[in-house]
Amino acid sequence: MADNSSVEIVEGCRLPVLRKNQEHEDEWPLAEILSVKEVSSRKLFYVHYIDFNKRLDEWVTADRLDMKKLQFPKKEAKTPTKNGLPGSRPSSPEREVVTTAPSRGKTLPTPVQVDFFNSKNDERLLWVTTDFVIVCQRFVGSFHGKSVNRQVAAKVHESNVGIVHNQDSQDSSDGIPTAPRMTGSLVSDRSHDDIITRMKNIECIELGRHRLKPWYFSPYPQELTSLPILYLCEFCLKYLKSLKCLQRHLTKCNLRHPPGNEIYRKGTISFFEIDGRKNKSYSQNLCLLAKCFLDHKTLYYDTDPFLFYVMTEYDSKGFHIVGYFSKEKESTEDYNVACILTLPPYQRRGYGKLLIEFSYELSKVEGKTGTPEKPLSDLGLLSYRSYWSQTILEILMDLKPDNGERPQITINEISEITSVKKEDVISTLQYLNLINYYKGQYILTLSEEIVDGHERAMQKRHLRIDPKCLHFTPKDWSKRGKW
Ligand SMILES: [Zn+2]
Numbered sequence: 201m202a203d204n205s206s207v208e209i210v211e212g213c214r215l216p217v218l219r220k221n222q223e224h225e226d227e228w229p230l231a232e233i234l235s236v237k238e239v240s241s242r243k244l245f246y247v248h249y250i251d252f253n254k255r256l257d258e259w260v261t262a263d264r265l266d267m268k269k270l271q272f273p274k275k276e277a278k279t280p281t282k283n284g285l286p287g288s289r290p291s292s293p294e295r296e297v298v299t300t301a302p303s304r305g306k307t308l309p310t311p312v313q314v315d316f317f318n319s320k321n322d323e324r325l326l327w328v329t330t331d332f333v334i335v336c337q338r339f340v341g342s343f344h345g346k347s348v349n350r351q352v353a354a355k356v357h358e359s360n361v362g363i364v365h366n367q368d369s370q371d372s373s374d375g376i377p378t379a380p381r382m383t384g385s386l387v388s389d390r391s392h393d394d395i396i397t398r399m400k401n402i403e404c405i406e407l408g409r410h411r412l413k414p415w416y417f418s419p420y421p422q423e424l425t426s427l428p429i430l431y432l433c434e435f436c437l438k439y440l441k442s443l444k445c446l447q448r449h450l451t452k453c454n455l456r457h458p459p460g461n462e463i464y465r466k467g468t469i470s471f472f473e474i475d476g477r478k479n480k481s482y483s484q485n486l487c488l489l490a491k492c493f494l495d496h497k498t499l500y501y502d503t504d505p506f507l508f509y510v511m512t513e514y515d516s517k518g519f520h521i522v523g524y525f526s527k528e529k530e531s532t533e534d535y536n537v538a539c540i541l542t543l544p545p546y547q548r549r550g551y552g553k554l555l556i557e558f559s560y561e562l563s564k565v566e567g568k569t570g571t572p573e574k575p576l577s578d579l580g581l582l583s584y585r586s587y588w589s590q591t592i593l594e595i596l597m598d599l600k601p602d603n604g605e606r607p608q609i610t611i612n613e614i615s616e617i618t619s620v621k622k623e624d625v626i627s628t629l630q631y632l633n634l635i636n637y638y639k640g641q642y643i644l645t646l647s648e649e650i651v652d653g654h655e656r657a658m659q660k661r662h663l664r665i666d667p668k669c670l671h672f673t674p675k676d677w678s679k680r681g682k683w
Pocket of ligand 1: 436438
């Protein structure tokens with residue numbers, strides 16, 4: 201590489217950096233220098249690859265920098281914030297829209313945004329009813345039999361909901377992307393964030409038999425951030441600075457499962473419900489651990505308004521944490537999940553979908569529909585998309601002809617059966633590109649590709665929540681004192 205000693209690389213410089221890629225060939229994407237340090241008289245550079253998720257940020261040596269294309273930071277480097285309030289926290293960074301809240305009078309941006317309430321002038325908008333009746337048309341044979349061309353028609357009653365056809369959002373043939381996007385949703389402008397919180401600060405976490413490499417900043421006490429390994433008690437999640445301290449702690453710590461009530465058990469999988477007020481230190485330690493893998497959610501030091509549902513896997517040593525989600529005790533916006541995370545050693549094995557399924561089982565017991573708090577992370581969005589798609593397709597495919605008549609189902613009914621909020625049902629139908637307009641009716645065409653893709657996916661989905669194993673009584677938090 202070029203001689204690096206003659207030019208000083210400072211924070212904010214941009215240049216191509218060699219990114220070593222385990223699965224593909226090495227590449228040289230443009231990166232920004234976030235920090236420079238010297239270790240044993242060798243310079244190290246903390247880089248953020250511009251079009252990649254922040255979790256790939258890393259320290260690199262000078263030989264990985266392409267000095268020929270070095271760009272110095274522009275003066276006035278501060279990017280103005282959207283609302284003109286520099287320094288304010290980005291409350292809703294721009295990212296892929298799942299469903300949108302009403303946003304009065306805006307024109308729809310491309311590629312696709314679903315807006316149920318506005319934009320009357322956009323010709324891509326179709327006006328259909330809130331009581332969107334879907335009729336199965338030409339329903340032939342069972343869905344497990346082959347080569348049946350299934351069509352479902354949606355009848356239009358009156359015009360009070362707008363839908364935008366979502367035709368250019370397909371990531372793969374069955375509409376369900378197979379791999380997380382490494383660009384996009386989490387690379388929004390964060391230049392006004394504190395430089396400290398843009399950098400990973402914990403090298404490694406030992407949690408039971410796992411070693412975890414954090415993806416993002418987490419506000420553990422600063423004196424612990426220089427350690428090569430931070431040790432956590434895998435049951436109470438207390439953090440300790442050395443193995444010796446952990447061993448001493450383990451002689452005193454009697455927990456072999458998360459605190460709180462075990463409200464679900466099937467096989468080796470259990471769920472514990474933890475009250476953020478009653479088990480504050482556990483809840484805070486859980487948030488600290490989770491923040492290592494969640495970029496975009498505020499860390500709640502005030503855990504009182506939340507419940508935490510921790511999923512564990514049991515063996516002879518105890519109940520080991522696999523993942524969790526948090527949930528507001530009272531949500532005015534129908535949120536049934538605040539933060540959700542599967543710990544990295546357990547990812548891509550169906551546990552994320554199990555967490556999501558559990559969150560909707562709780563909503564069913566509560567007799568409510570729910571939706572996850574936005575924004576979702578890229579990985580979170582993938583899991584939800586996949587869960588919603590499978591859940592809705594499962595219902596559409598199970599529709600049986602009713603006395604020889606075409607079976608009918610409404611969006612509201614799908615929503616009631618699944619507890620998936622209506623907006624998420626509609627956005628999923630659009631995302632799967634099932635909705636077509638045909639002879640005055642809205643037709644959902646379930647192509648063989650969709651059906652086959654769905655059946656293959658369901659065969660692989662071994663882990664399911666069994667509602668019979670859930671022992672959960674919802675509490676009415678509004679009637680409880682805030683003490
Ligand atoms: Zn402990």
